[in-house]
Amino acid sequence: MPMPMPSRRLRPLHRLRQTRGFTLVELLVVLAIVALLLTLAVPRYFHSIDQARETILIDNLATVRSTIDKFYGDTGRYPDSLEELVEKKYLRTLPFDPVANSSTAWVLIPPDDAGRGRVYDLRSGAGGSGRSGTPFVER
Template sequence: MVRTRHQPGRGLLAVVFGRSALAVGGQGFTLIELLVVLSIIALLLTLAVPRYFHSIDTAKEAVLSENLHIARETIDKFYGDKGRYPDSLDELVSEKYLRSLPHDPITGSDSTWTIIAPETPGAKGNVYDLKSGAAGTTREGKPFAEL
């Protein structure tokens, strides 16, 4: 066994093999170490990213349900106050029942709503109900247009 005395500024392998510390890798990472770290990060991302996108979709569906609930309550309040349904969604904003039109988070717009007219003959106004104009289904398989 070779006994060496440790010299400050030089790693043990550098002393044994007579190289500088930088040549042995004492002040940096080897390519293998970097590849191992990157592969661990990639593995963790493959576990986290699907959960992240699932959470985004869940949040969008919750916001859509809440926006539809608020809009429907507002239409009912308008009917209770005026005795008729609004002629358009813009009338709810102009009459100060809503600050702005609700946003459909699935389509990313506030102009893709499907407006349902009153089925009662002789009912005044054009907006009885509101549905999402988004194509596709929820996580449970229910079409967005049926929410």
């Protein structure tokens, strides 16, 4: 007569313990691998965020400068403020400076002739320099 197979409940205790989970050494090895991967990936992530902010800043500056030129072409004068560009529907919203993290930190440059408006150009109000070494306030 064949021997009946023992049920799962009747397994010896030492076998049950071996199949329950991971050992501490296995968990430490996995955590060490994850930490190593993070030390390689995180600096690249933050570098790409800074790069994207700078790219958006350059694009926003170009867009607003072009809009100021269009306003001047239409009216024969420069706007008195950035809000005037929004009010007259030249811009949908105030431009956002992603480096300074504000839409009010712009440095406004007036034209040579004060009677022709107040905003000839604008620059970022953020401190520091970009990838090329050019300070943000000089862009």
